[in-house]
Amino acid sequence: MHPSESHELWQEFHVSPRYLAGSTYTGDTALQPLFDQGWEVRDDELGNVYVTAPDFTVRVGFLPEGEDNDLWKITAYRDPFGGPHWAATFGAQTPTEVVEGFTTALAAAHARGDQSHLYDHSMKLEDALKPLVEAGWKHEFSQGVTRFTTPDTFASVAHTRVPIYKDDWLTMQGGPPDFYSFWDATYTRETPKTLIAGATKALADPSPVIRSAGGIPRTMWPHLTATLIEPPAHESPRSQAARARSSNPAPKIAEPLQTAPAQSTAPAPPSPRRRP
Template sequence: MPNTSPDGDLYVSPLYLAGSTFTGDPALAPLLDHDFDLHSDELANVYVSSPQRHIRLGYLPEGPDYTLWKIAVHADPFGPPRWMATFDSPTPTELVTAFTTALASGYTKGADNYQARKAYPIDEALRPLAEAGWTRTDSWAATVCTAPDQLAGLTYSRQLPGPDAELRGDEHRWLLWGGQDGYRSRWYASFTSRTPIHLIAATTARLADPAPVLRYTPEVPARNRGSARITPVTPPVPTPLDVRRASAARARTTIPRTVVRAATVATAPGPSAALPVRTFRRR
């Protein structure tokens, strides 16, 4: 990993080592764009639901456990969930966004697209990983896919978990993970048996995407930094005109501000000479 400033912006790959951005906005937006309701509690936990209450999402930074995201779909709004997906705190935000984007798209196509598991083979969800060079191992108990660097994996259990245990999180049909072993460096995502395959496939496709993602240095888990490919974002180089303008702005003057403003308007060379806009998220 190259040297980086303690508060700089970075490009990080692979995605599974990047950590979370710890903001819910990108993953909430696809659902809110379809008129889902949003509520929050006094602890800043956020709750989103579809107008008919068949889809519920919780973004729970102050929740009772390590799970940051819980997504449940109900055939009956007053009944138990038909299926559930969870993502814990260090999960890269892009993975949750891929899942909610696919869920929002399915919502527009009708209940059959998001309530019932489609009759697709599990290979639809595994194909993006295989195409990215992940190793697949099949046994009577499970199918396991592992990233080339051994720092991410997916397990599909061939043994059907009990429905109650699965919804409690005691057993998993689908378990996705990434990162070095350790608190706040390794993340887990789970999908229960009836989760539509195309939603899991959208998540694995994003996971397999090699494109680097933007992070602020403290967001990248310390244990992952030695294994990730990290490139600092280079700030734009000021032009000579930028330097002259900055110097002029700092210089003292006895000319009234109204005169300075009028002169500036009269001599401004146009939009192309404006100072470059900083695009970084934090400084």
């Protein structure tokens, strides 16, 4: 029996493996590293949120009402009026922790002021993929594709080279083999490897993530482990429900984000949430 069949939908669980946990349906945690650095925040009437670096070299979109299945789109520019220098996209069910790992590394690189968020040769790709090796992922190479796969085969990271076009890219995928792709993420050739390392480290982390019973993807039920997070023993059912409503509210569009005072002068950002 799945948690949502025997518990209230708001009750929270520790879920593992995280690559099957799906999205949290809110961009708050993944956008917070950028908010903390004073990046400009705007949203539209649909609830899409757009965050721009102060120097206009990076744009981040959280797009719950976008035109395709990419919930996140991130692009970087050498010239604000030119085409993207690199781009990264994350599908709708990409675990938010993976996106957060990437944006945390992005915010840190931009804050250094040395252009390392655009050009970073301090790390090789094999070093960015090292967290997968350390986590015991299988490694194989075939026809220009270097692929890392979890022992259960439910997640993979692939680096594809096309020498004839002098191009390559990196993709991440999650979901059982009989699924085309439960979620995916893509990074173009020039994406700094330190940013990719932030995502691979978060992806390979074996620690469980927190999801509400109603937010755990039904199609993943047979493949994951969910452990109920018990409330304090002295807490009454009524206070439990009140606490859950305050800490895990129903999804809303463009609801103001409640954050601790930041050292930035940026306006209080909205709380982007994906419609269920």
